Amino acid sequence: MVFVSEDGSISPAMETPLLFKEDDDMVEGNVDYKGRPVRRSKSGGWLSASFIIGVEMAEYFAYYGISxxxxxYLTGPLGQSTATAxxxxxAWSGTSQLLxxxxxxxxxxxxxxxxxIIVASVLYILALGLLTLSAVIPSLGSFNCHNASNSSSIPCPPPQIQVTTFFFSLYLMAIAQGMHKPCVHAFGADQFDGSDIEECKAKSSFFNWCGVGTCVAITLTxxxxxxxxxxxxxGVGFGIPCLVxxxxxxxxxxxxxxxxxxxxxxxxxxxxxxxxxxVKAVKNWRITSSALCMDMESQDVLPYLGSQQFKFLDRALFAPEGSMREGKVCSISEVEEAKAVLRLFPIWLSCLVYGIVYSQPPTLFTKQGLTMDRFITPNFEVPAASLQVFSSITVIIFLCVYDRVLVPVARAITGIPTGITMLQRIGTGIFFSILSILVAALVERKRxxxxxxKGLVGYPFQVVPMSVAWLIPQYLxxxxxxxxxITGLQEFFYDQVPSDLxxxxxxxxxxxxGVGSFLSGILISVIESATSGNGNESWFSDNVVKGHLDYFxxxxxxxxAVTFIAFVYFAKAYHYRSRCQTYVS
Incomplete structure (x- = not known):
C-alpha cells in the first residue's frame, strides 16, 4: 500500500511504519517530521500536546484581544455610530466563524x-502588525479639527487610509484564524494514538485541557x-497580541x-x-424509489438501515444510464457519509439563534456597560469590555464542577457514560442562554x-447612576x-460525522x-431602518438613554424560546450515529 504525506507527496519512507507492527512501541500509520517511523515513548503524547495547547492559548489571546x-474602537477612534459599529x-465575526x-x-x-498552522500564524502576525500600524503611525492617526463657530478643537473623522488599513488587516486576521482554529485541535488530537487504551484516555483529557486553557487566555486578554x-x-493594545x-x-x-x-x-x-x-443524486432525480429497490435487489445489495432517511440521495447509487458501473456510481458508504452530514442540518439550523445571542457580549452588552457607573474605587474604572471575563471564569469553574460532580451524579441516574446525551447537554445550554438574554432585557429596562x-434623557453621554455590577448576572x-x-456542540459535530470528516x-x-453573527447584523440593520423613520430614535440610537436595547x-x-422548542423536537427525532459505525459498500 502506498502512503502519502499531508502535502500529498508520495515517499518510500512512508511505507516503513508497516514493517514495525511487531514492535509495540512503534505507532503505526505515523511518522516524524522527516518521514521516519516514530516510537510511542519518544513522540507525541503530552509532550507534543503542551506545545499545541500553548499555541492555541496564544491564538485565543490574540483573537479576543481584538474582538x-x-x-x-469603532465607536471611539473610528467615530462610527452604535448601529454601524x-x-x-x-459582519467581521460572522466571516471569521465561517472561514x-x-x-x-x-x-x-x-x-x-x-x-x-504555520501559514496561518504568519498571516496572523502580518494582520496584527498592520492593525498596530493603523493605530500608532501619525500619518494614519486622527487629528483635531478647528471649529470656526466656537474656536474649539474637535476630533476629525479618521483619514480614509486609516479606515482602509484597519479593515484590511481585520479581515486578513479573520482569514488567519479561519485556517488556524480547525487545525490546532485536530493536530493536537493527532498526537495521541486512538488504538492505545492509555493514549485514548489522554486524548479525551486533551480536549478538556484545551477548553480550560482557552478560557484562561480569554480571561487574561x-x-x-x-x-x-x-x-x-x-497601539500598545494591538501590538501585544502581535508579539504573542x-x-x-x-x-x-x-x-x-x-x-x-x-x-x-x-x-x-x-x-x-x-x-x-x-451531484449524482440531482442528475438521477427522475429515478423512482421502486426502481432503486429493484436494482439493488438484483445486485444482491442490502441497504444499510440508516439509509431510510434522506432516501433521495440513494439515487446517487445509479449511473446516468441506470446501470451500476464502477466509476459511474457512488458506493453505499459514500451515500451514507453524505446522509450523516445532512442529518446534522436540523440541529445546526435550530442552534443559529443561539449564535445570535452568543454575539451580543462583545457588542451590545459592552455598549450597555459603557453608560453605567464602572468605578470600583474613586480612582479605578473598570473597562466595559472586561465584564466578559465573568463568562470565561464561569466556564472554567463550571466545566470542573460538571466533569467531577454533575456527570457522576447524572451517570448514576441515567446509566449513560457521559451522564447526559450530547443533545441534552446542548439543549440545557440553550435554555440558560434564554435566561441570560431575559435578564439582560430586565436590567436594560431598569437602566x-x-x-x-434622573432627567438624563437629554444627556446622551452622561453616566447613568447605576452600577455596572447589574450586568454580571447575564454574563454568569x-x-x-x-x-x-459550546462543549456539547464541539463533541456532537466531531462525533457524529464519518472519521474522514x-x-x-x-x-x-x-x-x-458565523451565521449567527451575520443574522445578528442583519437583524440590527433591519430594526435600525424600521424604527428610525420620521425622526424617531431607533432601538440602537447613539443616545442610549433614548434607545431601546431592551426591546431587542x-x-x-x-x-x-421558539427555536428551543424546535431544537427539542429535532433532538427527540435524532438517531445517534454509532462511533463504531461501518458501512457496506
Whole structure:
C-alpha cells in the first residue's frame, strides 16, 4: 500500500511504519517530521500536546484581544455610530466563524494541518502588525479639527487610509484564524494514538485541557488588554497580541521534532466524495424509489438501515444510464457519509439563534456597560469590555464542577457514560442562554427607568447612576450556557460525522456562530431602518438613554424560546450515529 504525506507527496519512507507492527512501541500509520517511523515513548503524547495547547492559548489571546473591545474602537477612534459599529463587528465575526470551513478544506486537501498552522500564524502576525500600524503611525492617526463657530478643537473623522488599513488587516486576521482554529485541535488530537487504551484516555483529557486553557487566555486578554486599550494606548493594545503570536509561532516550531504526522492512503477527498453524491443524486432525480429497490435487489445489495432517511440521495447509487458501473456510481458508504452530514442540518439550523445571542457580549452588552457607573474605587474604572471575563471564569469553574460532580451524579441516574446525551447537554445550554438574554432585557429596562428618573434623557453621554455590577448576572448565565452548549456542540459535530470528516465537522460547529453573527447584523440593520423613520430614535440610537436595547433583548428572548422548542423536537427525532459505525459498500 502506498502512503502519502499531508502535502500529498508520495515517499518510500512512508511505507516503513508497516514493517514495525511487531514492535509495540512503534505507532503505526505515523511518522516524524522527516518521514521516519516514530516510537510511542519518544513522540507525541503530552509532550507534543503542551506545545499545541500553548499555541492555541496564544491564538485565543490574540483573537479576543481584538474582538472583545472592537466595538469600543469603532465607536471611539473610528467615530462610527452604535448601529454601524455593531453591524461591522457582527459582519467581521460572522466571516471569521465561517472561514474555518475554508481552512479545514485547505488543510485536508492541500497543505496538511502542520503547514496550515504555520501559514496561518504568519498571516496572523502580518494582520496584527498592520492593525498596530493603523493605530500608532501619525500619518494614519486622527487629528483635531478647528471649529470656526466656537474656536474649539474637535476630533476629525479618521483619514480614509486609516479606515482602509484597519479593515484590511481585520479581515486578513479573520482569514488567519479561519485556517488556524480547525487545525490546532485536530493536530493536537493527532498526537495521541486512538488504538492505545492509555493514549485514548489522554486524548479525551486533551480536549478538556484545551477548553480550560482557552478560557484562561480569554480571561487574561479581557482583564489586561481591554484596560490597556481603553486607558493607555490602542497601539500598545494591538501590538501585544502581535508579539504573542510571534512567540507562539516560535513555540510551535520548537515542538516539531516531537510531533507525530499521520499518513493516509491516496484516495478521493471526503468533501469531493460528498459533493459527488449530491451531484449524482440531482442528475438521477427522475429515478423512482421502486426502481432503486429493484436494482439493488438484483445486485444482491442490502441497504444499510440508516439509509431510510434522506432516501433521495440513494439515487446517487445509479449511473446516468441506470446501470451500476464502477466509476459511474457512488458506493453505499459514500451515500451514507453524505446522509450523516445532512442529518446534522436540523440541529445546526435550530442552534443559529443561539449564535445570535452568543454575539451580543462583545457588542451590545459592552455598549450597555459603557453608560453605567464602572468605578470600583474613586480612582479605578473598570473597562466595559472586561465584564466578559465573568463568562470565561464561569466556564472554567463550571466545566470542573460538571466533569467531577454533575456527570457522576447524572451517570448514576441515567446509566449513560457521559451522564447526559450530547443533545441534552446542548439543549440545557440553550435554555440558560434564554435566561441570560431575559435578564439582560430586565436590567436594560431598569437602566432606562433610572435615566428617566434622573432627567438624563437629554444627556446622551452622561453616566447613568447605576452600577455596572447589574450586568454580571447575564454574563454568569451566559457562561453556564457556554459550558453546556459550546462543549456539547464541539463533541456532537466531531462525533457524529464519518472519521474522514472530523475537521469538516468541527468547521460546521464554527459556522453556527458565523451565521449567527451575520443574522445578528442583519437583524440590527433591519430594526435600525424600521424604527428610525420620521425622526424617531431607533432601538440602537447613539443616545442610549433614548434607545431601546431592551426591546431587542425581548425579541431575542422570544426567538430563542421558539427555536428551543424546535431544537427539542429535532433532538427527540435524532438517531445517534454509532462511533463504531461501518458501512457496506
Amino acid at each position: 472583545a473591545n472592537l466595538i469600543t 455593531a453591524e461591522n463587528v457582527n 474555518p470551513l475554508l481552512g479545514a478544506f485547505v488543510a485536508d486537501t492541500y497543505l496538511g494541518r502542520y503547514r496550515t 479581557i482583564m489586561i488588554l481591554t484596560y490597556i486599550q481603553d486607558y493607555y494606548s490602542w 503570536m510571534v512567540f507562539a509561532l516560535v513555540w510551535f516550531l520548537l515542538g516539531t521534532v516531537t510531533y507525530r504526522f499521520h499518513v493516509k492512503c491516496a484516495e478521493t477527498q471526503p468533501v469531493s466524495r460528498i459533493g459527488r453524491v449530491f 432606562l427607568e433610572i435615566a428617566q428618573e 448565565l451566559l457562561g453556564v450556557s457556554q459550558s453546556f452548549t 472530523k475537521s469538516i465537522g468541527l468547521a460546521l460547529y464554527f459556522t453556527i456562530f 433583548y425581548w425579541l431575542l428572548t422570544g426567538l430563542s
